[in-house]
Structure formats: structure tokens, C-alpha cells
Amino acid sequence: MSTRVAAVSAPPAGTARTEAPPCAMVIFGASGDLTRRKLVPALYNLARGGLLPENFAALGFARRPWSDAAFREEMGRGVAEFSRLAPLDRACWERFGPQLEYAEGEFADPAAYARLAERLADLDQARGLAGNRLFYLAVPPTEFPTILHRLKAAGLIHPPDGGPWSRAIVEKPFGRDLESARALNALLARVLHESQTFRIDHYLGKETVQNILVFRFANSIFEPLWNRNYVEYVEICAAETIGVGTRGKFYEQTGVLRDLVQSHMLEVLSLTAMEPPTTGEADDIRSEKLKVLHALRVPWEDTMARDLVLGQYRGYRAEPDVAPDSVTPTYAALRVFVDNWRWQGVPFYLRTGKKLAKRVTEISLTMRPIPLCLFGRADVCDRIVPNVLTLRIQPDEGIALRFASKVPGLDLKVGTVAMDMSYRETFGGEPPEAYERLLLDAMRGDATLFSRRDAVEAAWAWITPILDFIERQPPGEFPNYEPGSWGPERALELMRRDRRAWREL
Ligand code: BG6
Numbered sequence: 001m002s003t004r005v006a007a008v009s010a011p012p013a014g015t016a017r018t019e020a021p022p023c024a025m026v027i028f029g030a031s032g033d034l035t036r037r038k039l040v041p042a043l044y045n046l047a048r049g050g051l052l053p054e055n056f057a058a059l060g061f062a063r064r065p066w067s068d069a070a071f072r073e074e075m076g077r078g079v080a081e082f083s084r085l086a087p088l089d090r091a092c093w094e095r096f097g098p099q100l101e102y103a104e105g106e107f108a109d110p111a112a113y114a115r116l117a118e119r120l121a122d123l124d125q126a127r128g129l130a131g132n133r134l135f136y137l138a139v140p141p142t143e144f145p146t147i148l149h150r151l152k153a154a155g156l157i158h159p160p161d162g163g164p165w166s167r168a169i170v171e172k173p174f175g176r177d178l179e180s181a182r183a184l185n186a187l188l189a190r191v192l193h194e195s196q197t198f199r200i201d202h203y204l205g206k207e208t209v210q211n212i213l214v215f216r217f218a219n220s221i222f223e224p225l226w227n228r229n230y231v232e233y234v235e236i237c238a239a240e241t242i243g244v245g246t247r248g249k250f251y252e253q254t255g256v257l258r259d260l261v262q263s264h265m266l267e268v269l270s271l272t273a274m275e276p277p278t279t280g281e282a283d284d285i286r287s288e289k290l291k292v293l294h295a296l297r298v299p300w301e302d303t304m305a306r307d308l309v310l311g312q313y314r315g316y317r318a319e320p321d322v323a324p325d326s327v328t329p330t331y332a333a334l335r336v337f338v339d340n341w342r343w344q345g346v347p348f349y350l351r352t353g354k355k356l357a358k359r360v361t362e363i364s365l366t367m368r369p370i371p372l373c374l375f376g377r378a379d380v381c382d383r384i385v386p387n388v389l390t391l392r393i394q395p396d397e398g399i400a401l402r403f404a405s406k407v408p409g410l411d412l413k414v415g416t417v418a419m420d421m422s423y424r425e426t427f428g429g430e431p432p433e434a435y436e437r438l439l440l441d442a443m444r445g446d447a448t449l450f451s452r453r454d455a456v457e458a459a460w461a462w463i464t465p466i467l468d469f470i471e472r473q474p475p476g477e478f479p480n481y482e483p484g485s486w487g488p489e490r491a492l493e494l495m496r497r498d499r500r501a502w503r504e505l
Helices: 033-048 068-082 090-099 110-127 141-153 178-191 207-217 248-273 282-295 301-307 423-427 434-444 453-472 489-496
Strands: 002-005 023-028 056-062 100-104 133-137 166-170 197-199 231-239 308-311 331-337 347-353 360-367 388-394 398-406 414-422
Touching (some): 023 033, 023 110, 023 434, 033 056, 033 090, 056 110, 068 090, 068 100, 090 100, 100 110, 110 141, 133 141, 133 434, 166 434, 178 453, 197 453, 207 248, 231 248, 248 282, 248 347, 248 453, 282 453, 301 308, 301 453, 308 489, 331 489, 347 489
Parallel strands (some): 002 414, 023 056, 056 100, 166 197, 231 347
Antiparallel strands (some): 231 360, 360 388, 388 398
């Protein structure tokens, strides 16, 4: 049984804080999927909302021999297919389309960067872009060194001295392990100041992920319960129904632990577990998240086999660009502990995977059971189940609280009900896409929703021993779950051992 709740007072959704300044955004890897599916549709949506600076240009850079017109046409198709604001608004496209430009070039060719510098200088003149540059590296990390060094050599990176700015957004996965992440960070630091570096994890741009902090720190009734005294355990689930599709090559290099756990899952875990920051400033928030990562218990070899279950869906090995004997995991379930005062002894169960039964991302806190049942009857007491607070990240975004209630009637009967807030019903409309928020923030120079160097390294420091362990002892029983199921049998064991079960989703 569920009770819907409505907004008591809500400001209009999506009001921007400050306008983004004039700038040029240069997208490296502009012929790739990300640009067509996410980046350009996000820019278009911003344009539709009047949030894109009027003096703006997005310049795609890639090897493909496209003209400006061909690039615009291709992006127009992407917008029509992937923008959340379908159908395409012709008037908006007439204004936005011409802001898209294309430059053909090899990432390693210095002459291409000299041409890029000239092109940007011309655009500055023609469109009043004030020399501000946002470089988006939508390329594999192996390309970062070449691109960054060439940009620097071509004089395209301004120092952070208050004049025209240069910033770079880099896509995940940010490295393969601790060592490579450190090397990548060191490389970035040679070319860019940390304040110019925006490591993107698109989960942080999701409305409901941002709401974790608002929910926790703008309500006085939940935070006092948000600790080991009241919380029995926490579940974080990110289940997908899709497989790897055409991304086999990428996925074979990453697998679920690098793709989802090291980044999205740990970001959500740190927002859920962090202490209140001193202020709402980017660095205060990021410092508190970092402390959680530092407090993550590093699994020992002997506990690893118990606290980690990996899976691979049947059919994965037949996906394009996947090895026929691949041992890359597409599913992971983990039991994790945060060793600090607030969370000591509270297990965090994480599970994520591809080709699962349902697409759902959520965090749920199961509260401690009542200390004693006062109703003196087994048929009543047995029906009292612990309270569960659920933050639904996607889809059907919302927040639900499960509690016990007397069922109306002359007899004493207890039922379980849920108070349920749905974003859609409460606020209406479609929330902005993660990339809209993140691109706008990067233009404004707000790094709150981007990962800081130390946090990225702390996340890798925790997960690298797990990756090493798997490399030494590759899982032998793959494939071990059916598409459309909830993952391998052994994942049920992980919960059963603690006399618990995964939440039914
Ligand atoms: C990406 C991963 O970062 O996130 C993908 O590389 C995954 O494998 C995707 O499918 C999930 O994001 P979302 O926003 O669809 O939940």
C-alpha cells in the first residue's frame, strides 16, 4: 500500500543560478557516440531553456573528414533522436545549429592544433567568445597526454590568472588502477591547474543524486537517524537491462568494477555516508566525500572471496569485440564497510550489473528492528518489518518510507505501508539531463559535481587490490547468470549469510 505525497511549496523547477559566460567548447572525439547521444543534445536542451550563453560555439574535433554542414546534419539527427525535448524545435535549431563547427584533425598532429588556434581566434572575433575555452576530452584516456601536450604547445591553455579561462573536462574511466590514475593526474597537473580540471562522472549531474545532500541536510528529521545507532544496513543498487551492445571493445578493458563501481557506485556511496560539510562550497563537499573513501575498509584477500560476487551474463562472449573466452565481469555484488564513527559495523551492500531484470538505481536504508514487540501476539509481531527509507535515483525518481500501520478494523492487524514522493507527480516535467547540468557548471567554473584528484585516487586505492585479486584468480564459472535475471545465485548467498535478502525491486 502506498501513500502519495505532493509538494507543499516548490519553486519553479530548474532555475539557473548564474549565467554561463561566453565561451568556445572544443569536443575532442566529436565523431563518437557520446557527442551525438549526450553532449550535443545537452547543449541543445540548454539552448532551449535559454541557458546557453548567446556568445557560444561548440567546435567538434575528430579525424573524420566532415564539413561544418555535415557535422551539423549529423548532430541534428542526434538531437532529434536523443534530446529529452522532442520533437525538435525548428526555431531553436535554426539558432543553435550554426553555433556548431567542425575541425578535422589527427590528435597527434601539431599542425591541426595550429589551425585550431587560428579558428578559435577567428571565432573569438566573430562571436565575442572572450577567449574562454572549454576542452572536452571525449576520448580514451590513452589519448589524453597527446591532446593536452599539443594544446599546451599551441598556446591554447591560458594560466588560471583571472584572464580568459581554459578548462578541460575529462571522461571516465580515469585510469585503470591506482598507478595509472596517479600517472594521469600527474600529467594533467603538468598542463592544467586543479581548478581547471573537471573530471566528469555523469551520475553526479543526476537530479536525484544531487538531492541526496538536500534530503539529508535540509531536513532535520532524518539526519539524527542516519548512523549506526538506527541504520541496520544500506543497499545501493544500479541495475541495467541493457548489455554492452556495441561497446564491447571498451567494456573488455573496463568491466563492471572499473565502469560502474569505482566511479558511480562510490560517488553515490560517499554522498550517502559523508558528514555534513562546513559550507556548500565545492571543496568542503568534496573533502567530506574524500573522508568516506579513506574510511572504506580495504578488503583482505581472505574476506574478498566472501564479500565479492562477480558475474557475467550468458551471451556476453558473443557480443561484438568480446573475446570468446572473456573473463570480464558484467555484474558485481559487494559487501563494504565504512570504518568511521558514524558507520562502524553497518554493511553497505552494493550490486550492479548489465542485462538484469529491471533498470533501477536506488539507495535504501533498512533501519534497526524495534527492540521489543508490545502487542504480545505472534500474528501481529511477525508482521512488523523494519522501516526502509528508499531514495530512487532512476527511473521513477522519488523517495519512499516504509512503515507499519494499523489496518483499520476491530481486530489488531498490522500492515506495511509506504509514503511515497514521486518527482514527476510532485514537480511535473522532465528533470534536466545530467550532462546539461554538468556542462553548464563547467562553463560557470563550479566544480562541486566533478571529482577531485585526491578522491579519484582514493577510489582507485580502494578498488585496486580487488582488481589485482581478480587478475590473480580469474572467476572460472562464467557465464553464470541469465539475461533478464537478478544475477548469479552466489549473490543471494552474500546476503543470506547475514540472514538478509536483497530488496525486491
Ligand atoms: C556509464 C557506463 O558511465 O554509465 C555505462 O560506462 C552505463 O556502462 C552508464 O551503462 C549508465 O548510466 P545511466 O545514466 O544510463 O544510468
